[in-house]
Amino acid sequence: MQTQLLINGQLLTGEGPAQPVFNPALGSVLVEINEASEAQVDAAVRAADAAFDSWSQTPPKERSLLLLKLADAIEAHGEELAKLESDNCGKPYSAALNDEIPAIADVFRFFAGASRCMSGSAGGEYLPGHTSMIRRDPVGVIAS
Template identity: 40%
Template sequence: MSNGFQVQDRFAEGAQYIGGKLLPGTSGHHHEVVNPATGRCVLRYELAGADDVDAAVAAARAAFPGWSGATPGERSEAMHRFAAVLAEQADDFAYAESLQCGKPIKLSTEFDVPGTVDNAAFFAGAARHLEGKAAAEYDGDHTSYVRREAIGVVGSIAPWNYPLQMAAWKVLPAVAAGNTIVLKPAELTPLTSLMFAQAATEAGIPDGVINIVTGAGKEAGEHLVGHPDVVMTSFTGSTAV
């Protein structure tokens, strides 16, 4: 299996994506992404520490006013462009997903990547339909109205088994609603999550809206979910195994 890019070259600057830039981690601890099918190391990188999480949350917080203040139509257009960039880079995503997971390239090509592109297109459309409800339910002279609004910085933690699709499921609904996000993928399989955030930048989604920290759960994960500027957390995973 070969492709037009080399993983080490692609992430030579680091395996954290903060404020629209690839950066090295600062934990002082390194991790290897190993292809389970071959046992070969495809990337060695420095894990994120608490300082990296702080920087990512700060970038997301700084991006929130502009992104949440954009109209639903503006967010929708940006996300449609995002879906198009994902489709254009389908071969690279399929290659990287297979490389880090050890899964057959056929599965990545026919399931993981098309599903991710479809999800991006779906939430691009959903961004225009953030419905509210109105009812004169408690007093005939007054109307109650429920309005959906962005809440702020979302912290998300995703597992290793479907890294690309998990990144999509964590990021896309939050961003469509006007939130900004810091995603911590599993340190075993960070490649396509980083590429996903890069593709968003290429599509014109502002820097800081989508940030990726690739660190261990004990350090980066705990710091993320306990961060005072993170107003919502989303976790998919298990107890220690």
């Protein structure tokens, strides 16, 4: 199982303390994952901030295609992801495989479509000769 952090296109081991992830059904440790250090969180935010200008200008078609690829990858790795979800949450494997994975892939497909048909629902003529509308633009990066 991959347990590293993806920071600026590179997989890195967390420099913070190791945190156990338990299988709640068995009480056993599935894996230990090192948390990100403060410096690694700062590096991830800086990398995301550096990518912000170009990513925020990515056309809806390209964003949609990336979300569809992600949905396809989730389905392609569905059995592996369902096993991980089952072990991590104590949920029956069949429920994770047949309920969770299709629903997760569907959410990405929904937003792939939604990203291509956003509208200015509050548009209108508020000043003579000028059309006004609400425009939603990305505003920046956060770490949470």
